[in-house]
Amino acid sequence: MIRYGQQDIVQDDIDAVIRVLKSVNLTQGPNIPQFEQAVQAHAGARHAVAVNSATSALHIACLALDLGPGDWLWTTPNTFVASANCALYCGAQVDFVDIDSRTYNLCPQALEEKLVQAEKDGRLPKIVVPVHLSGQPCDMAAIHALGQKYGFRIIEDASHAIGGRYKGEPIGNCRYSDITVFSFHPVKIITTAEGGMALTNDDELATRLGLLRSHGITRDPALMTQGMDGPWYYQQVTLGYNYRMTDIQAALGVSQINRMPEYVLRRHEIAARYDRLMADMPLTLPWQHPDSYSAWHLYVIRLRLDRIRATHLEVFEAFRARDIMVNLHYIPVHTQPHYQKMGFRPGDYPQAEQYYRESISIPMHPTLTDAEQDFVIEVLREAVGR
Structure with a gap:
């Protein structure tokens, strides 16, 4: 059988996972920040937040940008449903922008035409999610310019695109977006079995993404609303989710990213x-x-x-x-x-x-x-x- 896509697992990957299985840290161990740092360094972004899937990354990216009821998110119809569903998770509404006939990505000209009408109707999007279909980046400079003009935020769905480049720079550097999302599903470029990551250059967004992936809980005194009772103390400062990546997954990612x-x-x-x-x-x-x-x-x-x-x-x-x-x-x-x-x-x-x-x-x-x-x-x- 010849599959359209599949993972490549070598002995180094297996050894990396076994080392974690023999360690004391199966969930939140040292491989997670190591993997985040490796992806962050590759992409050239300031922050990287590992999660259990790209779908989770899209969800918390929307929440970090305050998407909610009464807001609109626009994306391409030519994508997996997660690129649109992330808005529904937040209680927002979804609309779509047709694709370019050559790249099959969201068409900037169609986006501009729709924005002109939406401005007249008072229904501009809060977030636009361009999707880099097949690994080819969208025309991010044009989309970013429209974002500056019409006031929307941008989440790059780069689930297909880690390792690609746009205008000579790595996809994921967030030069033209607020947040970029990668996927590490087995058919993608590298895998953590299941997994995803959200990258950003914004310090505040990075903090919010980190809270949202882990129940909204922090042990950082600087983020707490009152003093600590003792070394055991933590606070839930917002409503978050259990979207954490395990150390087992991250170890596989650390090994894979080398190739x-x-x-x-x-x-x-x-x-x-x-x-x-x-x-x-x-x-x-x-x-x-x-x-x-x-x-x-x-x-x-x-x-x-x-x-x-x-x-x-x-x-x-x-x-x-x-x-x-x-x-x-x-x-x-x-x-x-x-x-x-x-x-x-x-x-x-x-x-x-x-x-x-x-x-x-x-x-x-x-x-x-x-x-x-x-x-x-x-x-x-x-x-x-x-």
């Missing part, structure tokens, strides 16, 4: 080979903006259905029949039943919906061999008649 540049380089080699070997096929291959250096979490092809006899479903099933576990990223969020109950309808975001009707995520991970890649291309050629 992150190697993983991203290998993904670029695979993408270049796909580009070369599929250039003559009736497909739209991923376009890369010159300002971006993608982490290549996904390699998404779009079928040119007007030039092939097979349907989208038939091509997808042709892969699965040969044990190639392709996938589709993503079903537009606004078409999900839960969001249709809020009034969204098919046809609301035509670019995202057209993308959905044509797209397939084919295998892309650093352990993919040339022979496996050749087989993927062979099956695809058979399916599209080329």
Whole structure:
């Protein structure tokens, strides 16, 4: 079986986890700050707060930016539902901005048009969440400029994008955002089994993120509202959650991040080979903006259905029949039943919906061999008649 994505676990990773299992700190141990410091140093941000998933990171990022009832969060419909659900967790409302037809990311021009109308209607967003689909960064400079003009905060959902770069700088440095979120799910660039991280350059936001991930509890006298009764003392100073990463997960992350540049380089080699070997096929291959250096979490092809006899479903099933576990990223969020109950309808975001009707995520991970890649291309050629 060839999967669209999978983790790469080596002996160093196993040894790192075993060391924690043999230690006294399975939960809140020294590997967590070590992992935070490693990611922070890689990204060039001032602060990094590790949590148990990117979904949790999105949630506390919204809370740290005071999103709540009566507020709006805008994001792209072409994402996993967590990018929108984080607003609902806070009691806020969600809206979407259609995608750019080449990058498949949130379109800055569509965003600007929607902002102009929203300003007239008195319904501007408090937060915009651009999502770096497949690891390619959004046009963050343009989105940031709009944020400055219209007064919204920015959370970069970079779940796909650790190891990528924008305008020559690491994704995650928060130059164009308030908070950036990474994911360490097994199919991502590096893994902690499950896990996520929120990065920021704002000292106050970092403090709030740290409180929110751990029940709102602190042992720091500077954050307490009254004096300490003794060395056992702690205070809950806000309502938080148990979103903490374990030391076991962090140890895996510390080991994995050492190989992150190697993983991203290998993904670029695979993408270049796909580009070369599929250039003559009736497909739209991923376009890369010159300002971006993608982490290549996904390699998404779009079928040119007007030039092939097979349907989208038939091509997808042709892969699965040969044990190639392709996938589709993503079903537009606004078409999900839960969001249709809020009034969204098919046809609301035509670019995202057209993308959905044509797209397939084919295998892309650093352990993919040339022979496996050749087989993927062979099956695809058979399916599209080329």
